[in-house]
Amino acid sequence: MLLDVGNIVRMNRRAGSGDSLRIGAFFLLLAPGALVLSFSSQAPLQTASPALAAQSAVPQALPTAPPQAVPQVPLQAVPRAGLNIVVLDPAHGGTDPGARGTAGIRESEIVLDFTAQVRRALESQGFQVVQTRQGNEDPSFDDRSAIANAQTGAVFVTLHVASTGLPGTVRVYVNSDLPVTTDAGGLISWDRAQTPFQGLSRKLGDLVQGLLAQRFKGSPSAAQTAAVRQLRTTAAPAIAVEISSVVVEDRADLDRMAPGVADSIATGVAAFRPSYVVPITTVGTP
Amino acid sequence: MARWIRWVVGGLCVAVLVGAIYFPILRRRLQIAAKLQQQTAEQARRELTQTIPVNPGEPLVKAKLFWSSGNGDGTLTDAAAELPLSSDPVLRSKQVLNTLLAGPVDADQRTLPADAVLLSFYLLPDGTAIADFSEALATETPSGIQSEQIAVDSITRTLEANVPRVQRLKILIHGQEVETLAGHLDLTGTFLVNTKGVQVAPAIAAPTAAPGSPPSTDKPTAPPTGKPAPAPTTKPGSSMGAGTLTREKSPGKLAQPAGKLIEDQARK
Numbered sequence: 389m390l391l392d393v394g395n396i397v398r399m400n401r402r403a404g405s406g407d408s409l410r411i412g413a414f415f416l417l418l419a420p421g422a423l424v425l426s427f428s429s430q431a432p433l434q435t436a437s438p439a440l441a442a443q444s445a446v447p448q449a450l451p452t453a454p455p456q457a458v459p460q461v462p463l464q465a466v467p468r469a470g471l472n473i474v475v476l477d478p479a480h481g482g483t484d485p486g487a488r489g490t491a492g493i494r495e496s497e498i499v500l501d502f503t504a505q506v507r508r509a510l511e512s513q514g515f516q517v518v519q520t521r522q523g524n525e526d527p528s529f530d531d532r533s534a535i536a537n538a539q540t541g542a543v544f545v546t547l548h549v550a551s552t553g554l555p556g557t558v559r560v561y562v563n564s565d566l567p568v569t570t571d572a573g574g575l576i577s578w579d580r581a582q583t584p585f586q587g588l589s590r591k592l593g594d595l596v597q598g599l600l601a602q603r604f605k606g607s608p609s610a611a612q613t614a615a616v617r618q619l620r621t622t623a624a625p626a627i628a629v630e631i632s633s634v635v636v637e638d639r640a641d642l643d644r645m646a647p648g649v650a651d652s653i654a655t656g657v658a659a660f661r662p663s664y665v666v667p668i669t670t671v672g673t674p
Numbered sequence: 675m676a677r678w679i680r681w682v683v684g685g686l687c688v689a690v691l692v693g694a695i696y697f698p699i700l701r702r703r704l705q706i707a708a709k710l711q712q713q714t715a716e717q718a719r720r721e722l723t724q725t726i727p728v729n730p731g732e733p734l735v736k737a738k739l740f741w742s743s744g745n746g747d748g749t750l751t752d753a754a755a756e757l758p759l760s761s762d763p764v765l766r767s768k769q770v771l772n773t774l775l776a777g778p779v780d781a782d783q784r785t786l787p788a789d790a791v792l793l794s795f796y797l798l799p800d801g802t803a804i805a806d807f808s809e810a811l812a813t814e815t816p817s818g819i820q821s822e823q824i825a826v827d828s829i830t831r832t833l834e835a836n837v838p839r840v841q842r843l844k845i846l847i848h849g850q851e852v853e854t855l856a857g858h859l860d861l862t863g864t865f866l867v868n869t870k871g872v873q874v875a876p877a878i879a880a881p882t883a884a885p886g887s888p889p890s891t892d893k894p895t896a897p898p899t900g901k902p903a904p905a906p907t908t909k910p911g912s913s914m915g916a917g918t919l920t921r922e923k924s925p926g927k928l929a930q931p932a933g934k935l936i937e938d939q940a941r942k
Contacts (some may be wrong), residue, residue, distance in 0.1 A: 410730070479858075484857065485856060486817055487818050488817075494916065495817070529853070548819060549818075550818035550819065550820050550821065551817050551821050551894055552746065552816055552818055552821040552824075553746055553747070553818075553820050554745075554746045554747060559748075559820065561819055604749075614819050614860060615823075615859055615863065616859065616860065617853060617854045617859065617860040617862075618858075618859065620860055628819060628858075630818065630820060632746075632818045632820075633818070
């Protein structure tokens, strides 16, 4: 019997070339009492600075130090070649249907259909698309973030359908501001992986929301801020797109929105491409 | 007319008369019974457990409560209500939150589920409030970023408007920390309520936000297990010991007013 006790724990070796060793997953082999680790090497990040390697998508199983013990460090931004990947996250799934409408509409099903259309629109723009789920599975929040955090040069878009809101409107959310904290080694904790990307997420969110507002009257003109759990652990520019709503009487009303939503997201991500940089922290002395 | 027919007609007339008198009474009884059935277990529990921290000696104060504007755009609108608000921040917080939970006159403006109950409320010396709600808050809040955000915003803005001592809010569900409110909104951190209140030691300072910005979260300054842990520092000049909670008094239990608690600790 295999019990997955950890997932995507990446260990960064700051010395030398800055390459990283990643434990893809580790399992407890309960019957014989053995621990099985599966390793995969990862290409070094596009930097000569070990600090950058340490800063880009560095998930950790647990915070390495309490926030108050960590000095605040200034952020820098360096241009980085290529935003190529978009991670699409159809929310919910499995035993979690998400929002449910009176007409039997389930958020988990609708977002899969939306994702398929967004995927096609993004691929037509030349992006590679990775999905956090293909069918009716329900990966955990951390598993979904782990998929995004394992990519290089990616943005993350999680798709939702609301229970409320003016029908026919779409809102984009970016995560609430988190204080920037790192540990003494310059690592960002998994729980705050979104922290260095907040500015970029805001920029991406505003671009996509602006396009959505043109297509869907009554939608806000700029991205809103909310403490969306899925975004907090994502080490990439990340937005949540929420469509209103599951309370429509006819599912066709939502289906008609899909092409507009897909095109807005794809166009917004393409417009964001030149702005894509990876924020890094300059490790200071405590 | 045959005699038996007269008896039948007479009997029918009596039956109609009795029915005309009895049916309205029966209808009224059915309506009362239907209303009683609507009272759920949560509502019954609320009646049993809910403290009514009303001190008749307190003057009536205009409290500001934030409910949904009701137009579906996710905005809140404030309403004034005259309440005998306590000067004690914990009692005051319970008063305004219970009023918020009771809901507005217009049900469309409700932001929190009707069955939700505020089980406990604590206030740490650093201004972090811990509000423990019943499970109905998580299970009956409509799933969605907007709806969950409105629920939390209505709580934080109501506290901000009425209880200046509260700077941050940690929400627990039935004594436990939960990952999200109803599948979207992160409850593992604290929500910013008021940055202008009590001074906070830098080590645990909340992130500053632009005025008027919505409440944000940071990682838990409150304990992750739902059990309040000692606060790392105390407010300068405060006589309150680190880790001391000012807890709402329970009816019928030994409890000291918060002011007396502070005095006692100062003496120690």
